Amino acid sequence: MIRSMTAYASAEGPSARGRLVFELRSVNHRFLEIGFRLPEEFRALEPKLRERIEKRVSRGKVDVAMRARAAVANDALSLNTVLVENLRQIEQRLLLAFPESRPPSRMEVLAFPGVINEPEIDNAVLTEEALSLFDHALDDFVATRSREGERLKIALVERLDGIAAIVVQVRQWLPDIRAGLRLKFEARIAELKQPLDPGRLEQELVLAFHKLDVDEEIDRLGAHIAEVRSRLDSPEPIGRRLDFLMQEFNRESNTLGSKSIDTRTTQASVELKVLIEQLREQAQNIE
Numbered sequence: 001m002i003r004s005m006t007a008y009a010s011a012e013g014p015s016a017r018g019r020l021v022f023e024l025r026s027v028n029h030r031f032l033e034i035g036f037r038l039p040e041e042f043r044a045l046e047p048k049l050r051e052r053i054e055k056r057v058s059r060g061k062v063d064v065a066m067r068a069r070a071a072v073a074n075d076a077l078s079l080n081t082v083l084v085e086n087l088r089q090i091e092q093r094l095l096l097a098f099p100e101s102r103p104p105s106r107m108e109v110l111a112f113p114g115v116i117n118e119p120e121i122d123n124a125v126l127t128e129e130a131l132s133l134f135d136h137a138l139d140d141f142v143a144t145r146s147r148e149g150e151r152l153k154i155a156l157v158e159r160l161d162g163i164a165a166i167v168v169q170v171r172q173w174l175p176d177i178r179a180g181l182r183l184k185f186e187a188r189i190a191e192l193k194q195p196l197d198p199g200r201l202e203q204e205l206v207l208a209f210h211k212l213d214v215d216e217e218i219d220r221l222g223a224h225i226a227e228v229r230s231r232l233d234s235p236e237p238i239g240r241r242l243d244f245l246m247q248e249f250n251r252e253s254n255t256l257g258s259k260s261i262d263t264r265t266t267q268a269s270v271e272l273k274v275l276i277e278q279l280r281e282q283a284q285n286i287e
Contacts, residue, residue, distance in 0.1 A: 001235060002156075003287040004148035005029065005060035011137035015129040017041075019069040022137040026145070028284055029061035037065045042130060049134055056142050058237045059287045066130075078117040087112065145287065152282055153232055159279040160225055163249075163272060167221050170256070170268050174215070177262045214259050217252045221272075224248055242283040249276045 010023045034053055036046050053062060091103060110116060224245055231238045253276055257269030 001146060002149035002153045002232060002238065003142075003145040004152055004285050005145070005239070005287050006285060007141055007144040007148060009137050009141035009144055011133050011140065013129070013133045013136075015068075015133075016126045017068055020130055020133055021067040021069070022134050023065040024062065024137055024141045025065075026057070026060040026062045026141075029059065032057060032059050033061045035061075035063045037063070039066060039068045042066060042068065045127065045130055045134075048131060052131075052134065052138060056138065057145075057287070059239055080115050080117055083112075083114055084109065087115075149286065152285055155282045156228070156232065156279060159275050159282070160228060162275045163221065163279070164225050166268050166272055166275070167218055167225070170214070170265055171218050173262070173264055174218075177265065181261065214256050214265070217256045217259075221249070221252045221256075224252070237287045239283070239286040242286055246276065246280040246283055249279065 005026055005028045008023075008025050010021065012019060012021045014020075032054065034050055036049065038046060049064060053064070087109060094101065095103065228242065228245055231241060250273075253269060253272040256272065257266065260266040260269055
């Protein structure tokens, strides 16, 4: 199945720490590159998240962002009055020693570690909740890449059909082009008004046909078309293979243009290059 390298997916759900949000984005890349932006308390999840992605994605630059929105009820928080009293006494002694110093504000006191008692959270449960939510986001992410891949497949097939039609047309023109080349040779010889050995004429024609022969290029273009079509239904990632085939398409198209002695094949070469470039642009998006 063809999958695109560009996709976006997100998932949001509750957890013991509040609301968790995962966002996954990916763009084209030669290899698989994964980047993470996780809250500090969830940094330990990175290896497990990376392993999950690597099992289901083989190519592309994937960015994973996670946000944790605290949703602790007011009655779940408590004030450590003993610690607050200790801090107050320390603050009074400091004021006596440093009368010009500024006393701490209430918010600064509340920010002191241990002043606010939060309910204990089972880290194992929190980890399981985060991984489950991530799996949901990853499922959606992979499905999005697959849907986009199906649309890319339609575009690829359209371009392949266009290339195949040109290849068939050029193949049909070849006998007429060879006959025209023979007539040109005979006309030039007639202008010389000197007898020429028929064997020498045939020899020159064979050399000319050999230099301008595009049968091999046409055959290889046909083979490349067949190869791409066969790969489109492959269950394995085909992006790198398509990259290589696009280079081969360009090579044969350029050779066809350089050997052309007929306006029809010249125009066909130009049209081929346009279709191959469109094909290459679409293939660059494929995993």
